[in-house]
Amino acid sequence: MTNSADAAPTPPLAGRRAQAARNDAVILEAARAVFLDDPKAPIAAVADRAGVGISALYRRYASKEDLLRRLCHDGLRRYVAEVEVAVADPDGWQGLVGFLGRVVDADVHSLTVHLAGTFAPTPEMGQDAARSGELTAALVERAQAAGRLRADVVVQDVGLLLEGCAAIRVPDPERTRQLRRRHLAVLLAGLSAAGGGPERPRPPPAAGELDWRWKQRK
Amino acid sequence: MTNSADAAPTPPLAGRRAQAARNDAVILEAARAVFLDDPKAPIAAVADRAGVGISALYRRYASKEDLLRRLCHDGLRRYVAEVEVAVADPDGWQGLVGFLGRVVDADVHSLTVHLAGTFAPTPEMGQDAARSGELTAALVERAQAAGRLRADVVVQDVGLLLEGCAAIRVPDPERTRQLRRRHLAVLLAGLSAAGGGPERPRPPPAAGELDWRWKQRK
DNA sequence: ATCAGAGCGGAGCGATCCGTTCCGCTGCTA
DNA sequence: TAGCAGCGGAACGGATCGCTCCGCTCTGAT
Numbered sequence: 001m002t003n004s005a006d007a008a009p010t011p012p013l014a015g016r017r018a019q020a021a022r023n024d025a026v027i028l029e030a031a032r033a034v035f036l037d038d039p040k041a042p043i044a045a046v047a048d049r050a051g052v053g054i055s056a057l058y059r060r061y062a063s064k065e066d067l068l069r070r071l072c073h074d075g076l077r078r079y080v081a082e083v084e085v086a087v088a089d090p091d092g093w094q095g096l097v098g099f100l101g102r103v104v105d106a107d108v109h110s111l112t113v114h115l116a117g118t119f120a121p122t123p124e125m126g127q128d129a130a131r132s133g134e135l136t137a138a139l140v141e142r143a144q145a146a147g148r149l150r151a152d153v154v155v156q157d158v159g160l161l162l163e164g165c166a167a168i169r170v171p172d173p174e175r176t177r178q179l180r181r182r183h184l185a186v187l188l189a190g191l192s193a194a195g196g197g198p199e200r201p202r203p204p205p206a207a208g209e210l211d212w213r214w215k216q217r218k
Numbered sequence: 219m220t221n222s223a224d225a226a227p228t229p230p231l232a233g234r235r236a237q238a239a240r241n242d243a244v245i246l247e248a249a250r251a252v253f254l255d256d257p258k259a260p261i262a263a264v265a266d267r268a269g270v271g272i273s274a275l276y277r278r279y280a281s282k283e284d285l286l287r288r289l290c291h292d293g294l295r296r297y298v299a300e301v302e303v304a305v306a307d308p309d310g311w312q313g314l315v316g317f318l319g320r321v322v323d324a325d326v327h328s329l330t331v332h333l334a335g336t337f338a339p340t341p342e343m344g345q346d347a348a349r350s351g352e353l354t355a356a357l358v359e360r361a362q363a364a365g366r367l368r369a370d371v372v373v374q375d376v377g378l379l380l381e382g383c384a385a386i387r388v389p390d391p392e393r394t395r396q397l398r399r400r401h402l403a404v405l406l407a408g409l410s411a412a413g414g415g416p417e418r419p420r421p422p423p424a425a426g427e428l429d430w431r432w433k434q435r436k
Numbered sequence: 437a438t439c440a441g442a443g444c445g446g447a448g449c450g451a452t453c454c455g456t457t458c459c460g461c462t463g464c465t466a
Numbered sequence: 467t468a469g470c471a472g473c474g475g476a477a478c479g480g481a482t483c484g485c486t487c488c489g490c491t492c493t494g495a496t
Contacts, residue, residue: 015464015465016462016463016464016465017464017465042453042454042455043454043455043456044454044455054455054456054457055457055458058455058456058457063455063456064454064455064456
């Protein structure tokens with residue numbers, strides 16, 4: 001994300017350009033934190049949190065919608081990257097478990113879902129979303145093939161799980177992470193083939209049933 | 219909730235007073251639906267949904283905050299009523315399971331938690347909240363005593379569970395209910411003593427750790 | 437039959453909020 | 467040293483929203 005065009009003579013962290021390049025990251029991180037906390041937060045809140053003026057924001061993004069889109073797309077890409085790593089795991093079950101832990105920790109779900117509908121998605125985002133769906137499905141199948149995931153689980157159950165974990169939130173971020181991990185462990189136990197109980201209530205979530213958020217709202 | 223002072227000669231559903239009494243319920247139900255969907259919704263949205271004018275609202279509630287408080291307190295009372303029924307169940311585990319199902323169906327958690335912080339709570343609400351906590355703790359203990367609930371579960375885990383279920387939401391309310399039930403079943407399987415797995419990640423949620431929402435925000 | 441007023445619809449006021457623009461300053465960079 | 471990238475932040479214009487208020491209707495007591 002840092003600007004690679006800065007092979008300047010000086011050590012790479014002084015001067016105006018370098019500061020600006022650093023601001024790129026600072027602003028994105030601030031925006032992440034702010035909009036995760038309140039998806040309707042004003043732009044000024046991001047600027048304050050980043051410790052910069054509003055101009056620094058508008059120099060980088062043409063509009064609030066642009067920033068939101070960028071944030072969301074980054075989250076989506078992160079998701080795809082994680083799930084790609086996961087399907088490469090030789091152990092289908094461990095691949096799924098590790099994947100969920102990392103995605104929950106990174107709070108990717110809040111980024112992609114709570115922000116959805118606040119901006120017009122690009123075609124590229126649609127492709128990435130489709131790809132993420134396919135890969136997640138593959139991940140679920142592999143975990144089932146390994147015999148560790150209940151057979152009556154469907155891909156969309158992963159969406160419900162992520163939704164549930166993302167809903168856990170306390171003021172302290174690290175504590176939030178811990179509580180989510182605990183919640184995730186309970187869910188995984190309930191989803192594992194070892195986990196008792198008869199059938200899960202039907203009908204299971206259907207394809208596309210969780211996609212309504214992506215329709216532009218407002 | 220219907221006005222019992224209407225033992226009028228006519229069948230009890232005609233006349234201005236009766237219409238007004240019916241509006242009481244209509245407005246409350248509309249407010250429930252609207253604020254459940256968007257806690258920041260404007261008052262006018264409630265009036266529209268109820269099919270009445272704004273005056274009809276302000277005749278009943280002095281302010282928006284008043285209405286929110288009423289809604290939230292109703293939810294809290296509902297919770298207490300349900301948990302009272304549950305602790306009376308001779309089967310500790312079935313008491314817990316049935317209770318969770320009813321509370322999740324009624325979407326009580328969204329009412330009490332997503333609205334919290336948007337109004338100044340009354341002392342009476344504090345008492346009810348305390349009582350609900352005690353009763354829930356008793357419920358958990360009874361389920362553990364029955365040997366059906368894992369020993370490393372704490373009361374606050376119920377809070378996490380409700381939080382997670384409340385986060386599931388699709389446009390159709392009945393479908394939302396079904397998906398939440400499915401999610402709840404997974405969680406219960408993960409929480410039941412039969413459910414496999416070693417220890418749950420520690421430390422478990424602590425007392426009061428989920429109460430930060432009740433601090434007045436904004 | 438009469439009429440005071442409960443009940444209500446809805447326009448509009450005043451306050452607030454928010455996205456975005458723009459001006460002027462600073463201090464790199466060429 | 468001149469020029470401009472980069473930025474801070476005031477302020478504008480529009481939108482939103484809680485709430486008030488005026489006037490109408492029609493009930494229900496007399």
